[in-house]
Amino acid sequence: MAVAKVCGIETEYGITVHGxxxxxxxxxxxxxxxxxxxxxxxxxxxxxxxxxxxxxARGFARESFPPSEVESHLxxxxxxxxxxxxxxxxHPEYSSPECISPREAVxxxxxxxxxxxxxxxxALRSMPLGQEIVVYKNNSDRKGNSYGCHENYxxxxxLPFGKLVKFITPFFVTRQVMVGAGKVGTESPQxxxxxxxxxxxxxxxxxEEEVGLETTLKRPIVNTRDEPHADASRYxxxxxxxxxxxxxxxxxxxxxxxxxxxxxxxxxxxxxxxDLSLSDPVSSxxxxxxxxxxxxxxxxxxxxxxxxxxIQRAVFERAEAYRDSHGLGSLGPEGDGESVLTLxxxxxxxxxxxxxxxxxxxxxxAKYRLxxxxxxxxxxxxxxxxxxxxxxxxxxxxxxxxxFYRLGVRTILGEEEVKAAVTQPPANTxxxxxxxxxxxxxxxxxxxxWDSMIFDLGSDPLRRVPMMDPLKGxxxxxxxxxxxxxxxxxxxxxxGS
Amino acid sequence: MAERxxxxxxxxxxxxxxxxxxxxxxxxxxxxxxxAELDDLLDEIDEVLEDNAExxxxxxxxxxxx
Numbered sequence: 420m421a422v423a424k425v426c427g428i429e430t431e432y433g434i435t436v437h438g439x440x441x442x443x444x445x446x447x448x449x450x451x452x453x454x455x456x457x458x459x460x461x462x463x464x465x466x467x468x469x470x471x472x473x474x475x476a477r478g479f480a481r482e483s484f485p486p487s488e489v490e491s492h493l494x495x496x497x498x499x500x501x502x503x504x505x506x507x508x509x510h511p512e513y514s515s516p517e518c519i520s521p522r523e524a525v526x527x528x529x530x531x532x533x534x535x536x537x538x539x540x541x542a543l544r545s546m547p548l549g550q551e552i553v554v555y556k557n558n559s560d561r562k563g564n565s566y567g568c569h570e571n572y573x574x575x576x577x578l579p580f581g582k583l584v585k586f587i588t589p590f591f592v593t594r595q596v597m598v599g600a601g602k603v604g605t606e607s608p609q610x611x612x613x614x615x616x617x618x619x620x621x622x623x624x625x626x627e628e629e630v631g632l633e634t635t636l637k638r639p640i641v642n643t644r645d646e647p648h649a650d651a652s653r654y655x656x657x658x659x660x661x662x663x664x665x666x667x668x669x670x671x672x673x674x675x676x677x678x679x680x681x682x683x684x685x686x687x688x689x690x691x692x693x694d695l696s697l698s699d700p701v702s703s704x705x706x707x708x709x710x711x712x713x714x715x716x717x718x719x720x721x722x723x724x725x726x727x728x729x730i731q732r733a734v735f736e737r738a739e740a741y742r743d744s745h746g747l748g749s750l751g752p753e754g755d756g757e758s759v760l761t762l763x764x765x766x767x768x769x770x771x772x773x774x775x776x777x778x779x780x781x782x783x784x785a786k787y788r789l790x791x792x793x794x795x796x797x798x799x800x801x802x803x804x805x806x807x808x809x810x811x812x813x814x815x816x817x818x819x820x821x822x823f824y825r826l827g828v829r830t831i832l833g834e835e836e837v838k839a840a841v842t843q844p845p846a847n848t849x850x851x852x853x854x855x856x857x858x859x860x861x862x863x864x865x866x867x868x869w870d871s872m873i874f875d876l877g878s879d880p881l882r883r884v885p886m887m888d889p890l891k892g893x894x895x896x897x898x899x900x901x902x903x904x905x906x907x908x909x910x911x912x913x914x915g916s
Numbered sequence: 917m918a919e920r921x922x923x924x925x926x927x928x929x930x931x932x933x934x935x936x937x938x939x940x941x942x943x944x945x946x947x948x949x950x951x952a953e954l955d956d957l958l959d960e961i962d963e964v965l966e967d968n969a970e971x972x973x974x975x976x977x978x979x980x981x982x
Contacts, residue, residue: 431981444979509979561973566981634982660982779950792954793961808969809961811976820964825957 421683421749422654425573425848425889426521426675428528429514430664431507431566432535433555433814444509445493447552451511452494452504454541455534497867499842499858501850502527504534508635510566511535511554516850517869517889520751521676521759523845524570525668526832530840532556532816537841539817556664557814558621561807563606565625567634568664570675573889574655576647578686583657584630584641586685589695589719590678590734591640591661592704593727595620596713597766598674600663601783603790603810604802607705615709616801617790619783621663623708629700634660640700648869650887657682666814666823667782668831673766676750676759681734683749684741693737695730696720711787713770728771735763752847785828786813852884852892860907874907882911 434451436442495505501516513531518524535554542552559565574583599619604612607624618624631639644658645651659678665671684690697703698718706715707727716724725733738760741747747756769776778788790806799805815821844854856864856872865875874882886892897914904910966972 433976433978435976440975508981510981555976560976560978562977564978564980566978569982635980776946779953788950788954789957792958796958804970804973805965807973808965811973812965820966822957822961822964825964827953 420745421686422573422575423519423751423890424521424679424683424749425517425519426524426679427515427517427571428524428531428671428675429512429567429569429571430528430531430556431510431512431568433557433560433566434510434552435555436550436552438550445506448506448509448511449494451535451538451542451552451554452496452506454545455504455538456494456496458537458541497853497857498534499844499854499861500527500530500840501844501848501854502531502534503869508566511538516845516854517848518845518850519847520753520755521672521679522753522755522831523751524675525671526836526840527845528671529668529832529837533837533841536816536818553820554816555811555814556666556816557600557811558664559602559606559624561602561604561606561811563608565606565622565638567622567660568662570659570662570678572657572659572679572682573649574657574682575686576651576653576655578655580643580655583682583685585696586690586693587681588629588640588700589697589730590681591659592697592700592717593707593730594674594677595623595663595704595708595783596727596731596770597677597763597781598662598665598670599623599708599783600665600670600814601786601810603806605709610705610709612802617711617787618708619711620708622661623704626661626701626704640704649889654889663782664814665782667780667785667828669762669780669829670782672831673759673762676755677738677763679750680738680741680747680756680759680763683745683747684738687741687745689741689745690734690737693733694721695725695733711774713774728767732767735760735767738763779827780829782823782828785823785826786810789813789822789826846894847890849886849889849892851894852886852897855897855901856907856910859901859904860910863907874911876908876911884911884914 434444434447436447493506497503503514505512513534515524515527515531518527539552558568596619600621602618602621605615605618605624625638626640627637628639630641630643632643633639634642638660640661642658642660647654647656662674665674696719698720703717706717713728714726716726718724742760750756774784775788777784790809793809794806809822812820813822818824844850853867853872863874863876864872865881866873870886872884900910900913904913
């Protein structure tokens with residue numbers, strides 16, 4: 420049987436400093452994250468601020484933005500919800516904790532937006548009037564520079580990687596008809612600008628290979644990074660770099676949910692006779708993204724031709740059969756499998772008849788309707804910078820400025836559960852142990868990582884607690900130990916480490 | 917424990933209802949409502965948009981990431 424699809428979403432945010440020309444993005448990211456840490460902890464019990472003296476918020480008292488020297492000590496922190504919040508490649512990145520279900524992954528991704536919003540407000544208070552650090556939850560600057568929103572899924576090591584690539588690629592190339600975040604124009608060097616007024620995906624312009632290890636250059640559709648952050652003899656972590664950062668909860672839920680189902684089917688050999696291999700996946704990826712009619716056919720290796728929707732439909736129908744024969748328990752204990760499947764079918768139906776029905780549901784449709792509505796009303800050309808500005812501002816996450824949040828797109832999460840997820844870890848993965856260690860005994864944690872916690876109790880040598888199984892260290896496993904431990908020494912004793 | 921399980925059920929039930937609701941078939945009533953909402957936003961969007969669109973778009977430059 421497929422292993423539990425433990426999953427998570429990493430988001431690199433775009434960052435600018437309004438009111439400052441050519442601000443250093445690494446410095447801005449560090450200030451943003453440090454502002455969050457200060458906001459949470461004040462200056463008590465957390466030595467982080469003292470470790471990065473150059474990043475002191477007082478730097479902003481100067482007229483100009485702090486110079487780049489302060490970046491020598493990059494900020495990297497772990498939150499009590501089990502997430503990692505750090506500076507990566509000149510962007511602030513929030514990596515959600517390991518989640519047991521697609522819905523939980525979306526909750527923790529949305530909690531990440533809350534973390535960034537709080538960071539922005541906290542940073543703003545220490546900045547001179549007229550300056551503001553602002554982040555955008557998108558994937559490109561419209562000038563050819565891209566940054567990612569990656570998904571991670573737990574896989575069985577026994578699954579041969581070549582088989583995974585073969586069956587996941589056609590699904591990856593075509594899922595953007597549902598889950599793309601939309602983009603005005605194109606950044607592909609091979610395509611004349613005017614030829615693509617609007618496309619389904621933020622990222623399709625930036626992929627050049629079918630399979631590979633790269634993530635920043637010559638990006639591949641299937642990334643081969645083999646860093647399981649878990650017992651490598653049993654598990655693999657599929658690191659998906661293809662996707663867009665979603666604003667819409669439904670888009671995000673579909674992205675993670677449908678992918679988790681397809682991976683489960685591949686693991687269980689349930690796709691073995693469903694060969695939808697494309698002749699040229701990389702150019703098909705762009706073809707699909709550029710085709711708003713959703714009618715263009717892609718060429719398969721078998722010689723057949725199918726549209727992206729037909730490929731999605733074939734995989735969806737196979738998933739229905741899989742549900743009947745194997746169940747969808749790998750998507751967590753809360754029935755996500757069934758609701759993802761229902762949603763998937765309905766969205767494909769709606770895309771088939773009239774995609775605009777989904778303008779209050781899916782990102783690309785919502786954005787397209789807004790941009791084209793504004794264009795029609797004002798009689799603008801597609802290359803007008805107002806339309807590009809609307810595209811960017813769709814991804815602004817500040818409530819006063821975000822166009823996405825003004826559109827009233829449908830939600831599936833409750834406000835309270837997202838708020839709780841800002842500080843509380845998921846209950847059913849090892850993230851629970853990580854988060855609770857930080858919440859209860861943060862002063863004694865020398866280092867935290869995905870697969871271990873290192874304690875510094877003062878007198879003894881450092882003590883490392885390995886967490887090689889993402890499904891251990893849950894609330895059921897260790898909740899009682901935390902309740903019974905008054906200090907970290909007691910916790911470590913009862914863990915027997 | 918029992919309470920937690922009960923809560924879980926309610927949560928997932930709600931998800932499914934809303935998921936179905938989120939893709940309810942298009943009716944003329946729904947299209948009218950969507951159109952009215954969009955019109956409202958289009959009416960006010962110029963007040964929300966960054967002051968100088970051209971400059972905003974030009975100055976939005978990122979270093980590449982992953």
